[in-house]
Amino acid sequence: MARLSIDTLKKVYGDFNAVDNVTIDIADGEFLVLLGPSGCGKTTTLRMVAGFIAPSAGKIAIGERDVTNLPPWKRNCGLVFQSYALFPHMTVAENVAFGLEMRKLSPADRAPRVAEALRLVRLTGFDERYPRQLSGGQQQRVALARALAMQPDVLLLDEPLSNLDAKLRQEVRVEIRDLQRKLGLTTIMVTHDQEEALTMADRLVVMEKGKVRQIGSQRELYEKPADRFVAGFIGRSAFLDGEIAAPGRFRTAGGLEITSTAAKGTGPATLALRPERIAVAGDAAASANRFEARVEHVSYLGALLDVDVKLSGHDRMLLQIPNRQGGVEPKPGETITIGWAEDAGLVYPREP
Amino acid sequence: MSTIAPEPVAGGRTHLAGALVVPATIFVAIGLLGPIAILFRYSLNYFVPGQFMVDGLTIENYVKFFTDSYYLNVLWRTVRVSVICTIACLIMGFPLAYVLARTQSRFKNLMVIAVVLPLFVGNAVRSAGWMTAFGSRGALNASLMGLGIIDQPLEIMFTETAVIIGIIAVNLPFMVLTLQSVIEGINRNVEEAAFSLGAGPAAMFRRVLWPLAMPGILAGTILTFILAMNAYATPVLLGGPKFQTMGPLVYGQFAQQNNWPFGGAISFILMTATILLTVAANLIVQRRYR
Numbered sequence: 001m002a003r004l005s006i007d008t009l010k011k012v013y014g015d016f017n018a019v020d021n022v023t024i025d026i027a028d029g030e031f032l033v034l035l036g037p038s039g040c041g042k043t044t045t046l047r048m049v050a051g052f053i054a055p056s057a058g059k060i061a062i063g064e065r066d067v068t069n070l071p072p073w074k075r076n077c078g079l080v081f082q083s084y085a086l087f088p089h090m091t092v093a094e095n096v097a098f099g100l101e102m103r104k105l106s107p108a109d110r111a112p113r114v115a116e117a118l119r120l121v122r123l124t125g126f127d128e129r130y131p132r133q134l135s136g137g138q139q140q141r142v143a144l145a146r147a148l149a150m151q152p153d154v155l156l157l158d159e160p161l162s163n164l165d166a167k168l169r170q171e172v173r174v175e176i177r178d179l180q181r182k183l184g185l186t187t188i189m190v191t192h193d194q195e196e197a198l199t200m201a202d203r204l205v206v207m208e209k210g211k212v213r214q215i216g217s218q219r220e221l222y223e224k225p226a227d228r229f230v231a232g233f234i235g236r237s238a239f240l241d242g243e244i245a246a247p248g249r250f251r252t253a254g255g256l257e258i259t260s261t262a263a264k265g266t267g268p269a270t271l272a273l274r275p276e277r278i279a280v281a282g283d284a285a286a287s288a289n290r291f292e293a294r295v296e297h298v299s300y301l302g303a304l305l306d307v308d309v310k311l312s313g314h315d316r317m318l319l320q321i322p323n324r325q326g327g328v329e330p331k332p333g334e335t336i337t338i339g340w341a342e343d344a345g346l347v348y349p350r351e352p
Numbered sequence: 353m354s355t356i357a358p359e360p361v362a363g364g365r366t367h368l369a370g371a372l373v374v375p376a377t378i379f380v381a382i383g384l385l386g387p388i389a390i391l392f393r394y395s396l397n398y399f400v401p402g403q404f405m406v407d408g409l410t411i412e413n414y415v416k417f418f419t420d421s422y423y424l425n426v427l428w429r430t431v432r433v434s435v436i437c438t439i440a441c442l443i444m445g446f447p448l449a450y451v452l453a454r455t456q457s458r459f460k461n462l463m464v465i466a467v468v469l470p471l472f473v474g475n476a477v478r479s480a481g482w483m484t485a486f487g488s489r490g491a492l493n494a495s496l497m498g499l500g501i502i503d504q505p506l507e508i509m510f511t512e513t514a515v516i517i518g519i520i521a522v523n524l525p526f527m528v529l530t531l532q533s534v535i536e537g538i539n540r541n542v543e544e545a546a547f548s549l550g551a552g553p554a555a556m557f558r559r560v561l562w563p564l565a566m567p568g569i570l571a572g573t574i575l576t577f578i579l580a581m582n583a584y585a586t587p588v589l590l591g592g593p594k595f596q597t598m599g600p601l602v603y604g605q606f607a608q609q610n611n612w613p614f615g616g617a618i619s620f621i622l623m624t625a626t627i628l629l630t631v632a633a634n635l636i637v638q639r640r641y642r
Contacts, residue, residue: 085545
């Protein structure tokens, strides 16, 4: 295991910047998740680390070793694919032994390491099966065992769970995380699934359009999103567009005056509020910012109610109200009071 | 891989499936099996010059073939040429098929058409073209002699080499197309997995790509081998009158010698040799890669 550093990495296709000056340092044993919408460059970044795509510029180093120009077979990166990519003509044991065979280990030396890798993923006794005889979850665990058996410096996971059904995904998620901790594996995982990212990562990298938007822990990303994109992408936010009227004062497009400690500077801006910071009805009585809102639409989501409200002709927002017994249950057409504290929101300059 | 019969469609339209295979079955029965059976019967008849064919039950035609070194040589030459052509097609076809299967180019369809294009030119036309190009007074020799590089024309036409080159040119597209479709079915990630596990290109090819492409390699080699064993136009036109292979030999017995019993026997020997060699090669390969 080793630390991994990605330094101003760039990949350009024609005049399209697939990956744009990405710099990430991953500590030894850290589980880092690259998160972003499809086409954000996260997979391209991972494939550059694996060696399948040559960077246009920048440097990749594993430990002290500069691997930027090494072919994939000399990088010692364990890779797990979304499609599993097991060798269909080999048994489970042969699949897991492949990396060791390529390192010229004798069959006698391979056997204990294959057995150990299969034990780690709880597939002892499946040695002689062929991949087609296994379920999706088992195949994915074989793929993991195959990557682990060769004792990689870095483990790379490319959307490893997206082909599994929801229940299995939960299980394998925990399993991968436990193994990663136990073995102290430096790991990069790529996913577009926010929940998956939040439950597994030590640290997350949010990417969009080839750029890193923010690197941080779950709490940092949720409570201090660096920009409007992250605020909308990690968790949910209610957004109000408007401008900063004066320090501490935000005026919405519909002319509502909001006091916000986050309003600094001047010019067009967006106020982002986390749904749980918005109080409704009686709870809103003591809020610094209080507004009458007309309920437009209500979606029943079980534990939560999604409520679309209109604050004025130009200001709409989406509330999330916990579905408590005896709590508020707004109906379309009603008017309810909502409110939030001065320090509840974050204000971002409007992006061009 | 096991093939599973499709579930009966609601409404029990399984009779339809039966009806669908009838036309092809009848065609094969009338057009192929019938004549072969008749041919086999003829091969057991006597040939009496002047009397054409006398009904009988004799293996003398087969004995004649296997005791005459001339005919055995023709068989051996045919097998040798076919094996060389098939191996050459595989060696040249695999890289081409791989590139075609893996290319992301928007010109992929054009590339596939370029591979198929030679098939638009019939064997006879192609061979005639070769004769004008490579004959002793052909374009190549004329140019080389005109430039003073050689003073005697190169003997390319009417040699075994000419026939081999000619058959390869005909058979290569079949090999490439067969391999391409199989390679396209191999997940690219599997190759990448092998690379990430420390396999260089050679090891990846030997341990992953080659065994996974084996169904295509078998289909392609069988196809090209059968085509080469039974080639007619190419050996006749490029090999010349003295270069005999099995296909022209059969035709000669029927059309020129009027010896139908012996022609029938040669046909059967050719067919049997082709089938035996194909099956034997398959067994060896499958034992190795299963």
